[in-house]
Amino acid sequence: MHSRGFTLVEMLAVITISAILVAVAVPAMQSMIRSSQISSTSNSMLASIDLARSEAIRRNATVSICRSLDPENVAPVCSSAAGNGYAANDWSSGWITFVKAPVNVINLAVVEAGDEILARRAPPAAPSPQRLIVESTLPNPQHLAYFSNGLVNGGNVGILFIDYRDVQVAVRTYQARCLAIEFTGRARVAAVVNDACPAT
Numbered sequence: 001m002h003s004r005g006f007t008l009v010e011m012l013a014v015i016t017i018s019a020i021l022v023a024v025a026v027p028a029m030q031s032m033i034r035s036s037q038i039s040s041t042s043n044s045m046l047a048s049i050d051l052a053r054s055e056a057i058r059r060n061a062t063v064s065i066c067r068s069l070d071p072e073n074v075a076p077v078c079s080s081a082a083g084n085g086y087a088a089n090d091w092s093s094g095w096i097t098f099v100k101a102p103v104n105v106i107n108l109a110v111v112e113a114g115d116e117i118l119a120r121r122a123p124p125a126a127p128s129p130q131r132l133i134v135e136s137t138l139p140n141p142q143h144l145a146y147f148s149n150g151l152v153n154g155g156n157v158g159i160l161f162i163d164y165r166d167v168q169v170a171v172r173t174y175q176a177r178c179l180a181i182e183f184t185g186r187a188r189v190a191a192v193v194n195d196a197c198p199a200t
Helices: 009-057
Strands: 062-067 095-100 116-121 129-137 143-146 158-166 178-180 187-191
Touching: 009 062, 009 095, 009 116, 009 129, 009 143, 009 158, 009 178, 009 187
Parallel strands: none
Antiparallel strands: 062 095, 062 143, 095 116, 129 158, 158 178, 178 187
């Protein structure tokens, strides 16, 4: 008694079915990964904002969050300029959260001697044609500043749009999220509707 192997027809049928399954599964998997990255970055930014607001109230001080091109450096610098493959208003370059020393409250968008860094956020995505984008509508310099009463600097309210797409494409995808910062200091995350952040 001997066992027979697969015939050529059987093998081709298995390969064809496997190729179809892979073709269907890969886009779905990519979409799930992108959605996860958008959600993770939205939550990370929201956590940074909540930290800044709560620490400003707790310490009776001013706490800032700023976009940075070198958030992991020993002496990170706030930046509103393009660089390292990131656009000038793209916070996916990273950001830092820091407490302003009482003598340094004139310039809230600069880390100065005496300021205390509370947290650093490394770039959530390396620069590439298709990647995570955190597009800001905040005015320059790119920062948020929270005062001891928990309110945000009135001139720096705006929206952060978090999306995963080709950097050359201006239209946001259906997976995009927006993080709106209000004058009261509170921030909220919502799905983007008609390329805009819906009002509460």
